[in-house]
Amino acid sequence: MTTPVSETKLEPLGERLAARFPGAVGADTRPGYSGWVVEAARLIEFATFVRDELGYDLLSSLTAVDYLPEGRMEVVYHAYKTTGGPALVFKVQVPRVDPVEVPSVISIWPGVDFQEREAWDLFGIKFIGHPDLRRILMWEGFEGHPMRKDWKEAFYEEEVKPFKSRWPDGNHVYAEQKNPYGDNIMFKPGFDPEKWTPTDPEELLYASLKNYQAESKDGIKTDQVLVNLGPQHPSTHGVFRVVVMLDGETIVRLKPVMGYLHRNHEKIGERNTFLLNMPYTDRLDYFNSMSNNWGYSMAVEKLMGIQVAERAEYIRVIMAELSRIQNHLVLIGTLLSDLGAFFTPALYAFEERELILDVFAATAGSRMMCNYHRFGGVVRDIPAEALQKIKDLSFERLPRKIEEFDRLLTENEILVSRCKGVGVLSGEDAVAYSMVGPMLRASGVPYDVRRADPYGIYERFEFDVAVRYNGDLMDRYLIRIDEMRQSVRILQQAIKQIPAGPIVSVKPQYQVRVPAGEAYGRVEGPKGELGFYVISTGKPTPWRYHVRAPSFINLTALEKMCEGEKIADFVAILGAIDIVLGETDR
Amino acid sequence: MYGQGIWKGLKVTLTRFLQTYWEDLGWLLRGRKRYYSPEGIAHRSGKDNNGIFTVQYPEEDLPIPEEFRYVPFLVYDEKEDGGKDVRCTSCGICAKVCPPQCIWIVRTSDPETGRPVPVPTEFYIDADVCMNCGFCAEYCPFDAIIMDHDYEIASYERNLMNMEKLLKPASYYKSIRPQNYAFQEEARNAKEAAKAAKADADNEAH
Numbered sequence: 001m002t003t004p005v006s007e008t009k010l011e012p013l014g015e016r017l018a019a020r021f022p023g024a025v026g027a028d029t030r031p032g033y034s035g036w037v038v039e040a041a042r043l044i045e046f047a048t049f050v051r052d053e054l055g056y057d058l059l060s061s062l063t064a065v066d067y068l069p070e071g072r073m074e075v076v077y078h079a080y081k082t083t084g085g086p087a088l089v090f091k092v093q094v095p096r097v098d099p100v101e102v103p104s105v106i107s108i109w110p111g112v113d114f115q116e117r118e119a120w121d122l123f124g125i126k127f128i129g130h131p132d133l134r135r136i137l138m139w140e141g142f143e144g145h146p147m148r149k150d151w152k153e154a155f156y157e158e159e160v161k162p163f164k165s166r167w168p169d170g171n172h173v174y175a176e177q178k179n180p181y182g183d184n185i186m187f188k189p190g191f192d193p194e195k196w197t198p199t200d201p202e203e204l205l206y207a208s209l210k211n212y213q214a215e216s217k218d219g220i221k222t223d224q225v226l227v228n229l230g231p232q233h234p235s236t237h238g239v240f241r242v243v244v245m246l247d248g249e250t251i252v253r254l255k256p257v258m259g260y261l262h263r264n265h266e267k268i269g270e271r272n273t274f275l276l277n278m279p280y281t282d283r284l285d286y287f288n289s290m291s292n293n294w295g296y297s298m299a300v301e302k303l304m305g306i307q308v309a310e311r312a313e314y315i316r317v318i319m320a321e322l323s324r325i326q327n328h329l330v331l332i333g334t335l336l337s338d339l340g341a342f343f344t345p346a347l348y349a350f351e352e353r354e355l356i357l358d359v360f361a362a363t364a365g366s367r368m369m370c371n372y373h374r375f376g377g378v379v380r381d382i383p384a385e386a387l388q389k390i391k392d393l394s395f396e397r398l399p400r401k402i403e404e405f406d407r408l409l410t411e412n413e414i415l416v417s418r419c420k421g422v423g424v425l426s427g428e429d430a431v432a433y434s435m436v437g438p439m440l441r442a443s444g445v446p447y448d449v450r451r452a453d454p455y456g457i458y459e460r461f462e463f464d465v466a467v468r469y470n471g472d473l474m475d476r477y478l479i480r481i482d483e484m485r486q487s488v489r490i491l492q493q494a495i496k497q498i499p500a501g502p503i504v505s506v507k508p509q510y511q512v513r514v515p516a517g518e519a520y521g522r523v524e525g526p527k528g529e530l531g532f533y534v535i536s537t538g539k540p541t542p543w544r545y546h547v548r549a550p551s552f553i554n555l556t557a558l559e560k561m562c563e564g565e566k567i568a569d570f571v572a573i574l575g576a577i578d579i580v581l582g583e584t585d586r
Numbered sequence: 587m588y589g590q591g592i593w594k595g596l597k598v599t600l601t602r603f604l605q606t607y608w609e610d611l612g613w614l615l616r617g618r619k620r621y622y623s624p625e626g627i628a629h630r631s632g633k634d635n636n637g638i639f640t641v642q643y644p645e646e647d648l649p650i651p652e653e654f655r656y657v658p659f660l661v662y663d664e665k666e667d668g669g670k671d672v673r674c675t676s677c678g679i680c681a682k683v684c685p686p687q688c689i690w691i692v693r694t695s696d697p698e699t700g701r702p703v704p705v706p707t708e709f710y711i712d713a714d715v716c717m718n719c720g721f722c723a724e725y726c727p728f729d730a731i732i733m734d735h736d737y738e739i740a741s742y743e744r745n746l747m748n749m750e751k752l753l754k755p756a757s758y759y760k761s762i763r764p765q766n767y768a769f770q771e772e773a774r775n776a777k778e779a780a781k782a783a784k785a786d787a788d789n790e791a792h
Contacts, residue, residue, distance in 0.1 A: 161685075161687055162681060162682040162683075162684075162687065163687050165690075166678075166681040166682075166684075166687055166689060166690050166691065167676075167678035167681040167682070167689075167690070167691045167693070168676070168678060168691065168692070168693035168702070169692050169693065170681065170689075170690030170691050170692060170710070171690065171692060171708070172690040172710040172712065172746065174712075174744065174746075175712075175715065272685060275683070275721070276683065276685040276721075277685075278719075279685050279717055279719035279721070280685065344599060348602075351639045354631070354639065355631065355633070358631055358651075361651050361653075361654055362651035362652075362653060362654075363653065364653070365651075365653040365654055365655040365720055365733070366654070366655060366718065369717070369718065369719070371719045371720065371721075379724065380653065383651075383652075383653070386651075389633070392632075392633040393633060396633055397633045404598055407594055407595065407597075407598050408595045408598045408599070409595050410591070411590065411591030411594055411595070412591045412592050412594075412595050413588055413589060413590075413591050413592055414592065415591075416591070508724075508725075510679065510682070510683045510721070510725045
């Protein structure tokens with residue numbers, strides 16, 4: 001694990017970097033760590049080199065780590081090649097003295113926009129050169145940067161779970177008694193919520209939109225209209241808000257506002273022990289708890305250095321693919337609903353989804369909050385009747401129903417005329433904006449983690465990476481149908497091949513020993529690449545637990561896709577990204 | 587031809603509309619109940635269903651799979667004299683593995699010696715905080731805490747479950763999870779038998 005990622009070229013990457021950046025780039029030699037440590041002053045130069053000369057064009061993840069005892073902040077970058085292969089990980093270390101400043105790489109990878117804002121919001125790292133460095137998940141009046149290790153919540157109980165008050169003399173206290181209304185949030189000194197009027201944060205938001213100047217063609221100066229959509233609107237699929245600047249009906253600029261469902265999942269994750277995080281990952285993208293579990297358990301398994309039981313590998317694939325099918329069904333159903341095919345497709349989709357959820361309930365014990373994976377395997381075997389049901393579904397019902405779904409609306413002229421050529425995102429833009437999953441593949445980039453950087457046992461299955469080339473709404477709809485067909489193919493093979501045997505490779509324990517180090521587990525979730533970046537210091541709880549959420553990062557390109565489109569199409573463009581606010585806001 | 591795609595789609599909805607009646611008619615003619623019968627519910631949530639999917643809750647209930655989990659309960663074995671033998675030893679593992687930390691246990695200590703007694707004085711589960719993950723039941727070494735099947739627990743007050751509300755007999759456990767129960771009983775009996783055999787061997791040796 002300590003050996004850095006090496007290039008398959010003639011000269012190893014280490015020598016190449018040493019020659020190019022003498023003294024500024026070194027291998028990360030901490031035990032359990034990998035990648036390169038780059039001097040902050042030469043980051044931009046290094047990033048350009050990585051993208052243009054080494055070919056790592058997709059910057060998948062950017063996150064920060066607070067090393068409080070060492071007095072250091074670190075920004076971690078995971079870059080990939082869209083042609084496949086492992087990551088190039090590089091890090092920038094800066095002293096933990098305010099202001100913590102790191103150059104922004106937004107000019108090289110525009111897709112880091114929201115991720116840098118998130119790191120600023122939660123860690124207080126100033127990205128020099130970022131054009132719009134505002135808070136993103138917390139509100140503008142918020143004091144402090146909650147992911148810093150020395151920040152404590154108002155109802156702080158203890159650094160880590162289990163809390164000592166629960167046992168052996170746990171006389172129950174209601175949570176609300178410990179943090180009565182008014183005392184349960186912290187404000188800036190001198191800030192009184194009773195007297196506060198919402199000027200400051202909204203001003204900032206609107207100002208970021210107003211710096212756009214429209215040129216009128218005929219010399220007549222027309223006002224542009226600011227429209228707020230959401231956060232309470234059914235078309236936004238949750239509590240998501242956008243502020244749109246309109247020129248007539250046409251969108252000229254747009255800014256998403258999020259964080260209404262923010263609960264600081266990552267801070268909770270650092271209070272939890274490794275195992276306790278598993279059910280919390282269910283609640284990220286609550287449609288696909290099976291995939292979420294997989295990403296997290298993969299990261300921890302990498303740290304622990306354990307193998308997954310053979311049968312469990314198959315079960316994981318079966319569950320992940322079932323999850324993908326039901327996610328795409330729901331997405332298509334609601335997307336068509338957004339487009340005006342009112343509820344017939346949505347309800348048809350929910351019927352098939354219901355059958356898949358029955359399988360989850362019989363196997364994992366819950367329809368949506370599955371909590372099914374354990375380190376080294378899964379929690380229980382598939383019951384015989386559930387396995388029979390999976391067989392029936394994947395050999396008989398689902399193929400038939402997917403075709404029926406295809407017949408229902410794919411050729412419908414009204415749908416086609418609303419979708420063709422709307423919200424176009426070119427392949428280059430999609431890669432630059434760090435788009436992942438079906439969104440990227442609909443723009444003509446056949447990048448699928450299952451093939452590009454195979455995990456689990458996906459290498460054993462025959463399937464095609466679905467790809468479409470126009471990058472418009474129609475392709476985003478069609479690619480989901482393509483992917484469902486491929487998932488059925490994988491399911492059929494997995495069911496035929498599944499071996500008997502144990503379902504977990506290590507003794508089930510509630511307190512696992514995780515050696516110090518870092519690991520990044522990523523899976524191809526139905527919404528795109530879902531990554532978990534976990535750092536262990538050898539203690540029972542992770543030092544850092546970061547979720548690279550596809551539906552959060554895919555929103556970065558929303559403005560790009562909407563520019564010049566009609567406001568009526570905005571809802572469909574947003575719907576096709578397939579966001580879930582549980583994951584976006586975390 | 588323009589409009590062909592629309593017709594193609596409408597054919598799907600029309601087929602499904604007609605199938606609904608066709609299927610109902612089929613069941614009627616064969617004299618079987620498609621609604622309000624376990625057989626009908628099983629069919630409606632099966633692979634061959636082409637008609638109505640809906641289950642009319644609360645008049646009809648979907649069958650609950652054995653592994654289904656909801657807010658946990660505590661198991662007690664019924665003694666022959668009608669007393670309750672609570673399986674919980676208040677070891678605290680469930681409170682430690684509870685992700686939202688909603689389990690609060692008061693351990694009993696002997697009033698004279700002050701040493702812990704293996705039975706809880708109080709056991710609270712804050713059911714409004716519980717996330718139904720099932721870790722407590724999974725890691726309990728005494729099979730004393732089990733995930734319930736009763737999901738109809740809506741109330742006007744906060745759902746704080748104390749011992750009185752939590753305790754349910756082993757027979758209830760057997761009724762909701764027969765396979766798990768049988769499996770665990772077998773393991774327990776094997777353990778007891780091994781223990782007895784060891785005790786016998788020790789006696790003979792003395």
